[in-house]
Amino acid sequence: MKVTLVSSTPNPIRLIADAARITHGKSQTYQSDRYYLDLLYKIGHFSVFEHVSFTFFIENISRACSHQLVRFRVGVSFTQRSQRYTNENGFEYTIPPSIQKNEIAKQLFLQKMEDLQQSYAKMIDLGIPKEDARFLLPNATDTSLFMTMNYRELIHAMELRLCKKSQWEIRHLFWYIRGLIWQSDPDLAAFLYPKCFHEGFCREKKPCSLLPILLQKKKSLFTDANL
């Protein structure tokens, strides 16, 4: 898996703050840009966050992962490598950690991948169209895509996908994306957390131990912000 931040809205926090300022007209007392970011988050006025978006180039995730990823529908756009038009001879693939760690399973997995690569090539040789030969390709097959997501949807997607109960590969992907946003806009990354961070409680039957740590982070976030 490799993710690159290809493009993003310039001066995102200034833009969010400027948009927030006009809702109350000119009479509003002037406050810092950061003040508005914190305020909007706190009162749940998330629509203003939609003015900011990020475009990522995501390489070498499995089709299992991409099938789940493209289920996000609002505030997001995808352009994905097509298996209908691309020759997938010698396709790359992703090995799940649980299989990587189990020697017998790993050998079986690698053998099947090689086997399917050969069968796919044979199908193409037999004159089967690429769009039909791909019916053999496993979920492990790697894919690439461009994804543009606005900041509101990012907060929502991170809520779901940073959670420990989320599937490991898509969780990995969103932590990766979060790291890239952290590098470019740490103040925006500061609201990207699992759902429990926002709600203050865990919905899972078997909670992990992360909640108290996250709530502590949230508290210090608002203490710093001096709202």
Place this chain on the structure above:
Amino acid sequence: MKVTLVSSTPNPIRLIADAARITHGKSQTYQSDRYYLDLLYKIGHFSVFEHVSFTFFIENISRACSHQLVRFRVGVSFTQRSQRYTNENGFEYTIPPSIQKNEIAKQLFLQKMEDLQQSYAKMIDLGIPKEDARFLLPNATDTSLFMTMNYRELIHAMELRLCKKSQWEIRHLFWYIRGLIWQSDPDLAAFLYPKCFHEGFCREKKPCSLLPILLQKKKSLFTDANL
């Protein structure tokens, strides 16, 4: 592949006509329900069509097909069988016609399916979680899902997916769906056609011969409607 129309908006054309009537207030001359349906289509006022929706239970389509299907994002909702939580032992699968017709390819395909069924079962026996064992499952693996789509999005989806250039399985699926709507509401089915029907021309490099036939149908549709 099997599709069932599970649920739909009662009296859809009456509802569309009633909604259309209020846009112009009470002063409007009374016209038949069918008149408004035709008028809205003709002037391109499609938003009124969103009040009507259909729910389908779609069984035994390939994951290749479902990956493409769930890319529709607006006016549509999906609930799909999960490969993370379901044991896919002895999974069912879809064979593309081009492979069905080629005896060598077909034998290879069937052999690989059996092979992958066994490998999947072995992974489960080795204690690999279902969500990771599924990395072996091929695109051919069958899935099931509920899909609710409003009538506006249906017109749009049919534009794209009834076209001969569309992939065979999803085209088959949408012709199937069109047939079900034809049975329940023939007047609504009358606007479900490939894009060329609506635009009057073909965007493909190698046009098929369908366009003149479709345009004739459209003409008779409006002659009957007496707009």
Place this chain on the structure above:
Amino acid sequence: MKVTLVSSTPNPIRLIADAARITHGKSQTYQSDRYYLDLLYKIGHFSVFEHVSFTFFIENISRACSHQLVRFRVGVSFTQRSQRYTNENGFEYTIPPSIQKNEIAKQLFLQKMEDLQQSYAKMIDLGIPKEDARFLLPNATDTSLFMTMNYRELIHAMELRLCKKSQWEIRHLFWYIRGLIWQSDPDLAAFLYPKCFHEGFCREKKPCSLLPILLQKKKSLFTDANL
């Protein structure tokens, strides 16, 4: 203000439960329809709720209210009476309670409404097109519209608009709508509450006293449900 439930998905809870059942395949132990409704709400799997929708005919709300209402964008469709094409001679209007209660303000308000009715009629007489004469019409002017909203978006809209901090007219509207759903599907109405009900805390600077009562309702809801 008058709201009519024009149309809704037949057997909504059965449909939601059937959709939920397929996510885990056939192996799932059979549970009651109501069980799945409660479970989906509790674990936050709201997308399944999108299969169910409701269509309302909303009459005599102010344009102030409708301007806010049509800001909902996802899972919702509107068809509204147009002021461009409708002659608004003798338009009806909504009087805010704060003005109703203040005799001086009320007299001023009524006088201005009558005044604007006459001015509008005069504009039309002068040959000004309806779409321009309407520039005189006040926010108080009544409008009518059809609104179709799916159940997921209804939960979201109620979160925002049932809250005491919401503007009185749109809050009134959503309590009205909630009452209609209560009559047709009490089990679905049971999740339609202000945001605090779902989150367990209040985001407002000056909280009202409703929260403890709502949380008690929620508790009894889940005790009854025996999840």
Place this chain on the structure above:
Amino acid sequence: MKVTLVSSTPNPIRLIADAARITHGKSQTYQSDRYYLDLLYKIGHFSVFEHVSFTFFIENISRACSHQLVRFRVGVSFTQRSQRYTNENGFEYTIPPSIQKNEIAKQLFLQKMEDLQQSYAKMIDLGIPKEDARFLLPNATDTSLFMTMNYRELIHAMELRLCKKSQWEIRHLFWYIRGLIWQSDPDLAAFLYPKCFHEGFCREKKPCSLLPILLQKKKSLFTDANL
């Protein structure tokens, strides 16, 4: 009316081309960025255009116009000046050209505006909350808003709103926006036209004379592009 292009995706055509390139994998012959822009438009593959968006600050449009504008729902975000929280004493307003040109109508209009400004101020003095005093404010009252729209939705919105049948103020607004995009990205502006440009025919009962001119422009666009 005043519109400012506040922010936009850097290097939009490069981004669109890069996204288009990955759909067919690495095997694709290299073509220029502009080639992909033209190709995607021609074959109707508009989803790739969603990666590019523009943010505008729109000042001094009427509430009549904004009510219509915020009806766009997909690929667009709005943050608008609120009449609930803003004191609208001495509000600014927009005069329709048809009224501007008719001296009697204009005098009546100006008199009513002054009248309503005074009545609004009096309401506030009487202690009526701003959110209720605004019920007096006319559709002509000016508002301001931030709007972010992606390029795909811009093409769609322009289709509807550049048409001569569209209401004059929102048509003016979108021609203004088109001009700003023309200055920053002329190749993107080249696809922003009324619907007839794209469809090749006019849906109106009384067509204007623009269609042949637009189709000529389209033809030369593709001749230049050398697809």
